[in-house]
Amino acid sequence: MSPQSESGSAFDSAYNFAFLDEQTKRMIRRAILKAVAIPGYQVPFASREMPMPYGWGTGGIQVTASIIGPDDVLKVIDQGSDDTTNAISIRKFFVRTTGVETTESTADASLIQTRHRIPEKDLRADQILVFQVPIPEPLRFLEPRETETRRMHALEDYGLMHVKLYEDIAHHGHIATTYAYPVKVAGRYVMDPSPTPKFDNPKMDRMAALQLFGAGREKRIYAVPPHTEVKSLDFDDYPFELPEWQDVCAFCGAEDTFLDEVILDDRGKRMFVCSDTDHCSERRAAGHAGPALFDGEAAD
Amino acid sequence: MYVAVKGGEQAIENAHALLAEDRRGDQAVPELGIDQIKQQMTLAVDRVMTEGSLYDRDLAALAIKQARGDLVEAIFLLRAYRTTLPRLAETRPVDTGAMRIRRRISATYKDLPGGQVLGPTFDYTHRLLDFALAAEGAVPDAPEAPQGDDGTMPRVSDLLANENLIETEPAGDDGAPPPDLTRDPMDFPAERALRLQALARGDEGYLLALGYSTQRGYGRTHPFAGEIRMGAVEVEVFVEEIGEAVVIGEITLTECEMINQFAGSKTEPPQFTRGYGLTFGFCERKAMAMALVDRALRCRELGEEATAPAQDEEFVLAHADNVEASGFVQHLKLPHYVDFQSELELVRKMRREIAEGRWAEGEAADVAAE
Numbered sequence: 001m002s003p004q005s006e007s008g009s010a011f012d013s014a015y016n017f018a019f020l021d022e023q024t025k026r027m028i029r030r031a032i033l034k035a036v037a038i039p040g041y042q043v044p045f046a047s048r049e050m051p052m053p054y055g056w057g058t059g060g061i062q063v064t065a066s067i068i069g070p071d072d073v074l075k076v077i078d079q080g081s082d083d084t085t086n087a088i089s090i091r092k093f094f095v096r097t098t099g100v101e102t103t104e105s106t107a108d109a110s111l112i113q114t115r116h117r118i119p120e121k122d123l124r125a126d127q128i129l130v131f132q133v134p135i136p137e138p139l140r141f142l143e144p145r146e147t148e149t150r151r152m153h154a155l156e157d158y159g160l161m162h163v164k165l166y167e168d169i170a171h172h173g174h175i176a177t178t179y180a181y182p183v184k185v186a187g188r189y190v191m192d193p194s195p196t197p198k199f200d201n202p203k204m205d206r207m208a209a210l211q212l213f214g215a216g217r218e219k220r221i222y223a224v225p226p227h228t229e230v231k232s233l234d235f236d237d238y239p240f241e242l243p244e245w246q247d248v249c250a251f252c253g254a255e256d257t258f259l260d261e262v263i264l265d266d267r268g269k270r271m272f273v274c275s276d277t278d279h280c281s282e283r284r285a286a287g288h289a290g291p292a293l294f295d296g297e298a299a300d
Numbered sequence: 301m302y303v304a305v306k307g308g309e310q311a312i313e314n315a316h317a318l319l320a321e322d323r324r325g326d327q328a329v330p331e332l333g334i335d336q337i338k339q340q341m342t343l344a345v346d347r348v349m350t351e352g353s354l355y356d357r358d359l360a361a362l363a364i365k366q367a368r369g370d371l372v373e374a375i376f377l378l379r380a381y382r383t384t385l386p387r388l389a390e391t392r393p394v395d396t397g398a399m400r401i402r403r404r405i406s407a408t409y410k411d412l413p414g415g416q417v418l419g420p421t422f423d424y425t426h427r428l429l430d431f432a433l434a435a436e437g438a439v440p441d442a443p444e445a446p447q448g449d450d451g452t453m454p455r456v457s458d459l460l461a462n463e464n465l466i467e468t469e470p471a472g473d474d475g476a477p478p479p480d481l482t483r484d485p486m487d488f489p490a491e492r493a494l495r496l497q498a499l500a501r502g503d504e505g506y507l508l509a510l511g512y513s514t515q516r517g518y519g520r521t522h523p524f525a526g527e528i529r530m531g532a533v534e535v536e537v538f539v540e541e542i543g544e545a546v547v548i549g550e551i552t553l554t555e556c557e558m559i560n561q562f563a564g565s566k567t568e569p570p571q572f573t574r575g576y577g578l579t580f581g582f583c584e585r586k587a588m589a590m591a592l593v594d595r596a597l598r599c600r601e602l603g604e605e606a607t608a609p610a611q612d613e614e615f616v617l618a619h620a621d622n623v624e625a626s627g628f629v630q631h632l633k634l635p636h637y638v639d640f641q642s643e644l645e646l647v648r649k650m651r652r653e654i655a656e657g658r659w660a661e662g663e664a665a666d667v668a669a670e
Contacts, residue, residue, distance in 0.1 A: 021386060044485040049379035054624045055631025079638045085308040086634055116638045134628070145614055147488050172650060178642035197642040217624045219485035243645050260637050261644065275638055 011099030018065040019097045024048060028066035028221070032212060035223035040185030041153070042136050047219040057090060057115055058216030060132035064113050067128065067212075068094065073101045075109035080117035080258065080275035087115070104278050116179075118200040120257050120279040123209035125226055131194040133215040136222060138182045138192040158190050161233065169238050178243065184231045185224055193230075199243055199258045204230040247272040250292035252283035323368045337361040346552075346581025347371055351622065352378030353482065353501050354385075355551050355580050372503075376623045392536045392545055396555045396578075397455055399531040403582075406456050407525040408559060414453030417445070419530060420582075456527040457557050457574060466559065466572040488614055495597055495617060496590075500578060502620030504586040510610045511592030519608030521595045522561035523575065530554040530582050554579045556587040560595050565603045573602060 016022065024046075031045035050058040068074065074094055078087040082104040090113060091102050103109050106119040113130040123129060135141075139149040142160045152158065161182060168176045175181075181198035185191045193201060194213060204211060204224060211224040224230055234240040248255045250262075250271035257279060259272035271292055274280035324331065338345060338361040348360040352375045360378060367373035403419025406412055418424075460466040479487075481497040490498070499507060514521050532552050536545040558575035562568075575595025577587035596610040597617075609615055619625060 015384065019384070021384070023386075024383075044487070046483050046485055048383040049376070049623060050383065051380040053376065053630060054627025055629075056627065056634065058627075079635050083308055084635055085312055088309050088312060115634075116636070134631070145488075146618075147614065173653065176646060176650075178646045179639040195639050197638055199642070217628055243642065245645075258638065258641075260641055275641075 012096045015097050017070075017098055018068050018094070019050070020048065020062065020065045025066040028062055031221045032063065032066065032223065035212070035221050036210070036225050038189075039225055039228050040183075040189030040191040040222060042215075042220040042222045044219055045221050047216045050216065052089070052093070054217035055134065056086060057113070057132035059214030059218075059221070060113050060115070060130045060216075061090060061093070061214070062216060063130050063212050063214035063221060064094065064111060065097075067130075068098055068100060068111060070098070070100060072110045073103050073108055075103050075106065075112045075278075076114075077112070077117060077119070077276075077278075078115040079260075080119075081277040083277065105282075106276075106278050116195055116197075117258070117275060118196060118203045120254075120274070120276045121282075122203075123207060125208045127209040129207075129209050129211045131196075131211065131213045133192070133194040133213045133220075134217075135180075136192055136213065136215040136218050136220040138180075138190050153189060156188070161190060165233060165235070169235070174241070175234070175238065181240075182233050184233060186228050187231075190233070191222060191224075191230075197243070197258060198232065198240075201230070201232045201240070202242070206230070245272065248290055249274045249280060249283075250290045252280045252288045253290035254280070254283060254288070323366070332365055334358060334361045334365060337364050343582060344369075344371060344374075346579070346583050347504060347586070348374045348378055350580040350583050350586065351375045351501055351503065352382065354378050354382045372622050372626050376626065379623050389537045391548075392538055394533045394535060394551075394553070396529065396533055396553060397453075397458075399453070399529055399533050399553070399555075400550075401453055401529060401531040402552075403530040404453055404527070405525075406527045408456060408527075409459075412454075412456065412459070421584075453529070455557070457559065460526075460559070460572060464571070467562075467568075467574060469574070486617060488617075489600070490613060490617060492594075492598065492601075495613065496576065496578075496594060498617045498620055499590045499593055502590070503622035503625065504583065504589070506620055506622070506625075507589040507593050508585060510596070510616060511589035513608065514592050514596045514610045519596045519599070519606075519611045521558075521575070521592065523558040523592055523595065524560070525588065526557045526559035528554070528556045528584060528587065530584065552581050554582050554584050554587045556584070556591045558588075558591040558595055562602065573598070 018025070020028070028045055031043045035041065035043045047059065047062060050061055052058055052061065064074075074091065075082065076087045076091040076094075078084040081087065094100060095102060106112065106121045106123075109127065111128050111130065112119065112123075113132070115132045118129065137146075137149050139152055139161060142164055143149050143152065152160070165175050165177075168174070177198065179197045180192055180195040181201055183191050183193055183201060183204065193204060206227050206229060207224070208226055210226055213222045215221070232240040245259050247259060249257060249259060250273050252274060254274055258275045260275045261270055261272055263270045338357050341361070341364060344364055345357055345360045348363055348371055349355050349357070352360065352363070354360070359381060360374070363374035363377040364371065366377060401414070401417055403421060404414065404417045406416065457466055461468060479491065479494040479497070481494060481501070486494070486498065513519070515523075530552065532550045534547045535549050535551055537548050538545045556577040558577075560573045560575060562571055562573040564570035573595065575591040575598070577590030577594065579587045579590070593610055593616060596608070597613055599606045599611045600613070604611075606612060
């Protein structure tokens with residue numbers, strides 16, 4: 001864990017609080033309100049150019065910038081980790097433009113911006129989870145035209161998606177989608193959970209925290225309000241199934257978390273470690289230990 | 301023993317320091333000044349202003365310096381800065397007919413009122429490297445043109461319109477404000493004003509390739525460069541307090557009007573149609589390409605069958621912005637461990653199943669047949 005040295009004094013008052021001007025924030029908040037009112041529906045919004053490139057999380061950053069207040073405690077993760085370069089860069093941006101306190105602890109954060117993961121720890125009603133989304137349209141790779149996909153959503157015409165999942169089963173024996181696995185929200189809109197692994201899909205279902213999704217380049221915001229049903233698409237005879245690991249976290253021994261594979265040498269030696277670094281270090285602090293901590297013996 | 305990657309923060313800071321050092325280059329060579337870029341890299345400045353959607357030569361020059369001459373990166377810097385600026389007022393439509401002309405040519409008329417004015421063009425230079433330029437030296441003054449008759453330069457398209465040979469543009473300013481791409485997201489199908497905004501911000505290379513494709517038979521439009529004009533126009537703002545329009549400054553624009561053949565339809569007689577291009581500064585290649593693509597995208601309203609990429613509105617407009625495109629292409633270098641891990645598990649699972657014979661061909665076919 002790195003020390004929390006970034007918060008406080010570094011606030012740059014040359015910019016408006018959280019970079020965006022107040023009119024822009026209001027426009028984005030209106031889009032967020034509409035998104036919350038229609039769970040899973042993609043609300044167009046006038047996305048701005050941000051000082052980070054598109055693809056680096058500009059949608060999530062604009063959503064966060066519009067809702068963050070001086071009393072918020074911010075956590076930013078990428079691939080589950082607080083210490084990946086882009087997470088650091090986004091956290092620094094908000095420290096510089098808002099001066100808010102930051103944390104790596106999931107429990108201490110009021111606002112969590114994430115790319116590709118949902119924290120392992122259950123989120124609470126007083127927390128908001130902001131996702132960075134590259135392609136918000138779950139039907140995009142089945143139908144490239146916006147005019148068509150919009151019509152399909154309006155008519156609740158999701159046959160194409162079911163055909164795709166069916167074809168997966170016919171060809172592979174199971175649904176061959178491992179991340180960005182489509183979900184149906186509140187029984188109405190099919191939604192892209194952003195490219196989180198499907199391992200995280202069940203966490204979205206009836207989550208106590210508000211989930212907001214921002215896609216900057218594609219100019220869409222959508223939301224899952226607290227305690228809303230989020231169902232991964234499947235068939236009665238081929239139900240949604242979670243990926244299984246034969247391994248446990250080499251550091252903390254967890255058996256129920258998403259594991260990243262770490263290659264140890266060029267002779268096939270590797271180990272698995274928790275993708276959620278905060279969760280892992282918390283478990284280790286509580287006395288849990290994995291195989292790597294027993295005399296450097298990494299798993300397979 | 302290897303420990304999962306940590307310490308990104310120090311790495312970022314060191315990379316930024318190295319970037320700054322590389323940007324500066326050899327300290328023994330004098331540093332490039334913003335004024336030098338502004339004065340001697342004018343076409344780079346023009347392109348950055350055009351695609352950056354911000355007319356400010358100083359900021360564009362600064363962006364080029366900071367971006368080490370990478371114009372797409374400079375455009376991005378300018379766009380990000382633009383985000384922070386408040387919108388104070390809206391200007392009245394500029395009148396390019398009243399342009400103070402530096403260049404004006406027509407490929408459709410040998411001579412025309414106001415004449416052909418070549419201006420500062422590369423067109424008839426021989427593209428031979430001028431080794432004398434490698435040394436510094438004074439440039440002799442260019443000769444001044446005598447002032448023409450009355451200085452008026454009517455638009456070529458207006459000359460054709462007088463004979464009803466070209467489609468009439470719908471009268472502007474009908475009270476409805478034009479759509480604004482910087483305040484509302486793109487909406488398909490897009491009306492022409494919105495398409496033109498997107499093309500004006502669009503990447504020059506992308507529009508060049510698309511325009512070129514229409515000339516090679518992919519959505520052919522039979523274009524003529526009716527007129528290209530470049531020069532200064534006044535920018536006016538209507539001030540409520542004093543009840544009149546006030547000139548707040550002058551900007552340089554390049555405008556291209558393509559004139560295209562049109563055989564006519566059931567409702568329209570044979571006549572020429574228009575394609576339009578407009579840029580900040582002197583971006584003639586971009587203005588011409590834009591006009592070709594604009595005309596190609598009008599296929600729907602002109603009742604032409606859309607068969608080529610340049611006629612496909614969603615394809616053309618959704619991929620024209622180089623800040624968006626550059627970001628999304630390059631985001632592939634961000635970590636994707638989590639998604640890749642999921643795929644890795646899947647591939648292993650599928651290989652395991654094949655190895656165990658659980659998914660023999662016949663079985664898969666059975667499911668498909670159900």
